[in-house]
Amino acid sequence: MKETITLKIKDLFEDIGNQATFVGSFFRNIFRNGFEWNELIRQCYLIGLKSLNIVLITGFVLGFVLTLQSLPTLQQFGAEGYVPNMVSISIFREIGPVITSLICAGKIASGIGAELGSMKVTEQIDAMDVSGANPIQYLVVTRILACTFMVPLLVLFADAVSLLGGYVGTSTAGGMTAALYFSKSFSSLVFSDFFPAFIKSIFFGFTIGFVGCYKGFKANKGTESVGIAANSAVVAASVWIIILDAVAVQLTSIFVYNQ
Amino acid sequence: MENVIEIENLKKSFNGSEVLKGISLTVKKGENLVVLGKSGQGKSVTIQCVVGMIEPDEGSIKVLNKEINELDEQELKDIRGRIGFLFQHAALYDSMTVRENLAFPLKRVLKVKDEAEIEQRSVEALEAVGLADAIDKMPSDLSGGQRKRMGLARTLIVKPEIILYDEPTTGLDTITSKEISRLILSIREKYKASSIIITHDMSCARITADRIVIMNDGKCIAEGTYEQLENSSDTFINSFFKI
Known part of the structure; x- marks a missing residue:
């Protein structure tokens, strides 16, 4: 029993060390000669544009459902006029970045984990390495940067579509005009609602890319490890997003809202 | 003739199990060296050490007059650019x-x-x-x-000046195996590259080898031309050549 615990603790510290080395080699390789611009653009397309549909649908449904769920409660207090304010603030500050990033963790981190895991198992990464090419620069730097750039953009799209979903929800319940709804939504938003959320979604994007690449590179020989890489990438990225969000909320409360 | 690869007393263990127990071999310029041996004897590990994919526990590997274990990241990349490595499943x-x-x-x-x-x-x-x-x-x-x-x-x-073949004919039918073996030979003629060919396929060994090294239990136990080893009185060595 004691030996098992010791071994697990040793493995944990070894894994932390490996992750630190991996993130170090990512930053070192960003600034090396021969940056893979074409691959970065291709990854931005694959990660950004190919995830847009699912993000838009989720965003729309989020706004719609949030409105329908909160409307009856607010009506009891005669505060249904505040639905647009409530929806826009909660979407922009919290729900938009977190839910969109969790969706991206499911779609993107698993995809990267499975792709790189499969390349590792079939010796493609070894082939790049022994040929004298740089697999970190070609595979890792491009994917992590693409996630870091594209996830915040996807969050912005999801936020916008959520407002539309909120309006559709309000109008279904016989609410207000579009002009009034959007005017109320935007009037309640200030820069401090938008900016910290945007910054944290950059970190969420980095986390999704990093975890996907790390899990893929860590896959050992065998097809089973490809599935494990994909699965553990989603789990680890999701957990990290939630932890980072908790930290970001605390920091925002202290530094932005001075609470 | 000048040696392009010199391996001396190479040792490597994985999880306490000693795979290479002091391998020494050389490859001359323009030579095709075939390495024969049962599975799990460390043949692939040896060529992976040659390109620096695996760091040995002990011993020296000189490739194109450079000590592989002493190269920094950039020097290793440069030397890898002069070596070709054909993976068992091609790794496309x-x-x-x-x-x-x-x-x-x-x-x-x-x-x-x-x-x-x-x-x-x-x-x-x-x-x-x-x-x-x-x-x-x-x-x-x-x-x-x-x-x-x-x-x-x-x-x-x-x-490349050196090509390392990791079981180039594994999983292929007899005719295609022979085609690949002849191709290896024609590549040597055309590109003047030196090669280490890891194989179990005796037909491939016969077609491609200038010299054969037999590995067993983590060591090189015999060396010679195909004909010399085929006529060996040692039963283990002879077992590779019997149908």
Whole structure:
């Protein structure tokens, strides 16, 4: 029993060390000669544009459902006029970045984990390495940067579509005009609602890319490890997003809202 | 003749199990050295040590007069650019076409920028392995033999001075195996490259070998030409050559 615990603790510290080395080699390789611009653009397309549909649908449904769920409660207090304010603030500050990033963790981190895991198992990464090419620069730097750039953009799209979903929800319940709804939504938003959320979604994007690449590179020989890489990438990225969000909320409360 | 690879007293263990117990061998310029041995004797580990994929526990590996274990990251990359490595399952980049597979090392290792030169060298490498019409295919569209040829073309395109073949005929039918073996021989003639060929396939060994080393229990136990080893009185060595 004691030996098992010791071994697990040793493995944990070894894994932390490996992750630190991996993130170090990512930053070192960003600034090396021969940056893979074409691959970065291709990854931005694959990660950004190919995830847009699912993000838009989720965003729309989020706004719609949030409105329908909160409307009856607010009506009891005669505060249904505040639905647009409530929806826009909660979407922009919290729900938009977190839910969109969790969706991206499911779609993107698993995809990267499975792709790189499969390349590792079939010796493609070894082939790049022994040929004298740089697999970190070609595979890792491009994917992590693409996630870091594209996830915040996807969050912005999801936020916008959520407002539309909120309006559709309000109008279904016989609410207000579009002009009034959007005017109320935007009037309640200030820069401090938008900016910290945007910054944290950059970190969420980095986390999704990093975890996907790390899990893929860590896959050992065998097809089973490809599935494990994909699965553990989603789990680890999701957990990290939630932890980072908790930290970001605390920091925002202290530094932005001075609470 | 000058040695291009010199391995001395190479030792390597994995999880306490000693795989290499003091391997010593040399490869001369322009020579095809075949390494024979049962599975799990450390043949593949030996060539992986040669390209620095695995760090040995002990011993010296000199490749093109450079001590592999003492090279920094950039020097290792440079030396790897002069060595070709054909993986057992070819390790083709399956998200790229044949053309992109071939352009990959040219652009990144040799830093060739001119698209016309890339095209010309790609066609030349494919012609050398008899796959000229496959340039726009995806790796998934190629048969086992074609994948090996394609892997060989990708190895050849950088005109390496040394080629390491990890079981080049595994999983192929007898006729295709012989074709690949003859191709290895013709590549030596054309590119003047030195090679280490890891194989179980005696037909491949007979066609390609200038010299054969037999490994057993993590050590080199015999060395000689195909004919010398075939006529050995040692029963273990002789067992490789009996049908």
